[in-house]
Amino acid sequence: MLNRPLALQQLNTCPRWDILVIGGGATGLGIAVDAATRGYKVLLLEQADFAKGTSSRSTKLIHGGVRYLAQGKVRLVLEALKERGRLLQNAPHLVRKQAFVIPHYTWWEGIFYTTGLKLYDLLAGRLSLGTSKWLSREETLRAIPTVKPGGLKSGTIYQDAQFDDARLAINLAQTAVGRGATVLNYLRVTRLLHEEGGKVAGVEAVDQEDGQVYQLYSKVVINATGVFVDDILHMDRPAASPLVRPSQGVHLVLDASFLPGANALLIPKTDDGRVLFAVPWEGKVVVGTTDTLREKIELEPQALEEEVRFILETAGRYLSRPSTRADVLSVFAGLRPLAAQEGNQQSTKEISRNYKIMVSDSGLITVTGGKWTIYRLMAEGTVDMAARVGRLPAVPCKTVSLRIHGSSAITAGRLGIYGSDAAAIQQLLEQQPELATRLHPDYTYTLAEVVWAVRQEMARTVEDVLARRVRLLFLDAQAAVAAAPAVAELLARELGKSVYWQEQQVTAFTDLAAQYRI
Numbered sequence: 061m062l063n064r065p066l067a068l069q070q071l072n073t074c075p076r077w078d079i080l081v082i083g084g085g086a087t088g089l090g091i092a093v094d095a096a097t098r099g100y101k102v103l104l105l106e107q108a109d110f111a112k113g114t115s116s117r118s119t120k121l122i123h124g125g126v127r128y129l130a131q132g133k134v135r136l137v138l139e140a141l142k143e144r145g146r147l148l149q150n151a152p153h154l155v156r157k158q159a160f161v162i163p164h165y166t167w168w169e170g171i172f173y174t175t176g177l178k179l180y181d182l183l184a185g186r187l188s189l190g191t192s193k194w195l196s197r198e199e200t201l202r203a204i205p206t207v208k209p210g211g212l213k214s215g216t217i218y219q220d221a222q223f224d225d226a227r228l229a230i231n232l233a234q235t236a237v238g239r240g241a242t243v244l245n246y247l248r249v250t251r252l253l254h255e256e257g258g259k260v261a262g263v264e265a266v267d268q269e270d271g272q273v274y275q276l277y278s279k280v281v282i283n284a285t286g287v288f289v290d291d292i293l294h295m296d297r298p299a300a301s302p303l304v305r306p307s308q309g310v311h312l313v314l315d316a317s318f319l320p321g322a323n324a325l326l327i328p329k330t331d332d333g334r335v336l337f338a339v340p341w342e343g344k345v346v347v348g349t350t351d352t353l354r355e356k357i358e359l360e361p362q363a364l365e366e367e368v369r370f371i372l373e374t375a376g377r378y379l380s381r382p383s384t385r386a387d388v389l390s391v392f393a394g395l396r397p398l399a400a401q402e403g404n405q406q407s408t409k410e411i412s413r414n415y416k417i418m419v420s421d422s423g424l425i426t427v428t429g430g431k432w433t434i435y436r437l438m439a440e441g442t443v444d445m446a447a448r449v450g451r452l453p454a455v456p457c458k459t460v461s462l463r464i465h466g467s468s469a470i471t472a473g474r475l476g477i478y479g480s481d482a483a484a485i486q487q488l489l490e491q492q493p494e495l496a497t498r499l500h501p502d503y504t505y506t507l508a509e510v511v512w513a514v515r516q517e518m519a520r521t522v523e524d525v526l527a528r529r530v531r532l533l534f535l536d537a538q539a540a541v542a543a544a545p546a547v548a549e550l551l552a553r554e555l556g557k558s559v560y561w562q563e564q565q566v567t568a569f570t571d572l573a574a575q576y577r578i
Contacts, residue, residue, distance in 0.1 A: 090439035117394025145187025153479030311348030
């Protein structure tokens with residue numbers, strides 16, 4: 061259970077933590093889980109909501125990286141393929157196999173991609189999800205009915221995996237708490253605390269809800285703030301060189317009719333040398349992504365007009381039914397924390413996709429780069445480093461086969477994504493049948509899920525509920541706005557808030573949702 065009032069109380073009862081993690085995205089939450097399972101006393105602080113930033117804005121894929129294989133980054137692919145297999149085993153309620161089809165419009169593409177994907181299978185070894193194979197023209201059209209038939213020669217089908225990023229983040233927070241960690245959202249670190257000699261000894265943090273300031277001490281402090289790592293580094297060393305170069309990735313969400321069926325489409329080469337995915341997800345189609353270097357780092361980055369146009373035009377070259385701006389149900393953007401290098405290159409293809417773990421002279425540990433697929437591996441390395449820096453008892457990593465919260469039961473239907481928690485939500489529905497009311501007539505999300513999000517998942521705002529506990533904002537921004545008043549009313553009742561707070565929440569969410577619409 062994620063209980064914010066209880067977690068706040070724990071801040072006053074622990075004089076010194078073993079490991080304090082700044083950042084509640086994939087990396088920070090993974091570190092908290094790893095450290096807690098080793099028996100360390102762990103505190104995690106997130107300035108907004110869990111996975112508010114990049115970690116809720118992915119392409120929803122757990123994958124080895126076909127593109128990286130083509131670039132010769134075999135080690136990176138091998139690591140990711142192993143972690144993909146582990147996630148399928150450890151979070152089967154959230155991660156599932158997904159078939160991808162690459163259409164070929166020249167004969168040599170069939171040879172090139174089929175051969176390359178056979179190597180992809182080989183690298184996965186016993187964690188392979190299935191054998192890739194060449195498809196005839198007719199088989200390709202059956203697999204992707206809306207692919208453009210003109211000039212189509214053949215196709216290749218291969219297996220990767222898909223997941224719900226924000227739901228996995230919540231389940232990781234629950235896993236960490238279940239192992240003894242304390243995790244808190246809306247607690248922003250404003251200053252690093254140093255001992256004599258300059259060693260980092262903790263942080264000063266402010267509660268974003270009531271303004272209370274806390275001084276929190278720890279043997280080790282880990283900076284896992286994604287694209288915001290430089291902000292924390294500058295608290296330690298104001299003259300520190302930037303470690304991150306943010307790259308923006310944009311996704312458009314379309315109706316399922318643009319890609320009917322269960323298979324995803326991989327467009328292998330775009331004008332900027334990337335790949336483009338069109339993936340069935342939650343009854344819609346997610347299309348993306350872009351790779352645009354940005355100078356400004358924001359919690360709510362916005363898609364650029366040229367990025368939207370690029371996705372629509374590129375997808376339109378491969379789909380027999382081109383999509384237009386009017387077809388876009390939601391558009392979301394995220395900033396990748398790419399590891400910057402000397403020379404400040406302008407091409408995102410020149411910036412490392414791998415991750416780095418660094419220790420400052422003060423003992424501050426910073427981890428940057430990486431992606432969702434290898435979050436566990438990144439956490440393992442970071443906690444190994446933290447144990448050395450903090451002179452903590454040496455305990456081996458235990459997360460390779462650790463089942464993530466919710467994974468102990470697989471349930472069919474809408475509540476299946478809650479895994480073993482589905483039974484409790486169903487019981488709530490039986491006790492209060494009125495909670496079966498849908499948030500929106502076109503979607504199966506119910507009021508019971510809002511109550512569960514507040515009581516068990518530390519949701520504090522309408523945005524927390526509609527963007528990350530259920531994914532309505534990402535699927536259909538207009539429908540999310542329509543659902544906001546009912547969610548705000550229920551939140552106010554659960555949290556003991558005023559009618560004025562309730563109205564403020566609706567207004568703030570409506571303004572936010574406008575950024576997700578074209």
